[in-house]
Amino acid sequence: MTSHDTRRPQARRTDADEIAGLLPAPAEWDVPRERYLHHKELLMRQIDRDQALDRARPTPGPRLSRRLLRPAVMVPVTALAIGAVALTVVTGTGDSDHSATAGPSRHVTTSDTTRPAAALLGRISQAALKNDATAVRDDQFTYRRAKIREADLTSAKAVVGPLRDMERWESQKQGPLLKLGMDRVDGETSSINAELGDTHGTPAGLGRPTYRWLAALPTDPDKLLSYVDAKTPKTAKVPGQGHNQFVFEQIGSLISEAMPPRTAAALYQAAARIPGVEPAPQAQDAIGRRGVGIALDDAASGTRTEWVFDKDGLALLGTRSYLIKDTSYGKKGTLLSSTAELEHAVVDKAGQEPAGNASHASMPSRQDS
Secondary structure, three states: OOHHOOOOHHHHHHHHHHHHHHOOOOOOOOOOHHHHHHHHHHHHHHHHHHHHOOOOOOOOOOOOOOOOOOOEEEEOOHHHHHHOOOOOEEEOOOOOOOOOOOOOOOOOOOHHHOOHHHHHHHHHHHHHOOOOOEEEEOOOOOEEEEEEEEEOOOOOOOOOEOOOEEEEEEEOOOOEEEEEEEEEEEEEEEEEEOOOOOOOOOOOOEHHHHHHHHHHHOOHHHHHHHHHHHOOOOOOOOOOOOOOHHHHHHHHOOOOOOEEEHHHHHHHHHHHHOOOOEOOOEEOOOOOOEEEEEEEOOOOOOEEEEEEEEEOOOOOEEEEEEEEEOOEEEOOOOOEEEEEEEEEEEEEEEEOOOOOOEEEOOOOOOOOO
16 A cells, blocks of 8 residues: 555656656767756656646755855855856956857747746846946956855854855966965955965866956857866765756856856856756845845755845845755754845955946945845
């Protein structure tokens, strides 16, 4: 009798698995892995509709990384990495050989429009293309001011800290660096050191995305997603984390940086192609500002990360990550991290506060709840 009680869920999974087994294995030299998974997901949805089964398909995905705050005691979730609005800038340097000459498509593909998140990310991409460009030099620093809140997990429980003020200066110098910039949190200053293991300094790349490096990325969304996928380690940082979620983290860590409008637009369209990304109607940032959201759930770790965008201009307001089920870290709904973006600029040296000049790019600071 026990086996009959679970007959229908098992039958649904078996049917889908058998049909999916008929699909050819993704060839890395032919179709990028994420595109293969995307089309497979669409096929599974069509099969579900044809069979008239009201079945919710769980999305593969895990936790999220953090570039914002480096202490290992903080929650390793994407919300800590996404943090800032893409500050669009221009420079006199040329692109590298893997940059694209054409900008991202002005519209998402037909297959992508079947997913509501893709339509929203398409709008966000269009808004990014309209951003003004601000000059930045290799000898300057990008500046960010935000409100942040994180959970400390050193006790194996999520202990949520207070809302804090943070300022960050990131060097745009080329070549491997041992000192990447400076942080000031609640008035206390500390250096941003090279990534762990980079004994000779951290070069420009995913771990230190300078403007020049970002400007050289492909601006075709499919090529960009393939590039980020190839540069993302296949072994996740968090046990049980799926590769899709890890790629989502990497894109989240990039959209916080200074870059050309075309690169920012392409990153949002690349994110739209990751299976499982969905709208988040109730999204809000660390100071309670509500907006339109994009989210990805991680069934393995039980976390959800949301990117919050202003409803009018679609600028990134902040992020939030929290538990979507009871875990060893805490109960469902426990906050893991949140940010609120307040100001972005380009300055000449670390520690310098931006003046009201052309490189000053303030964010909305209203505290709507």
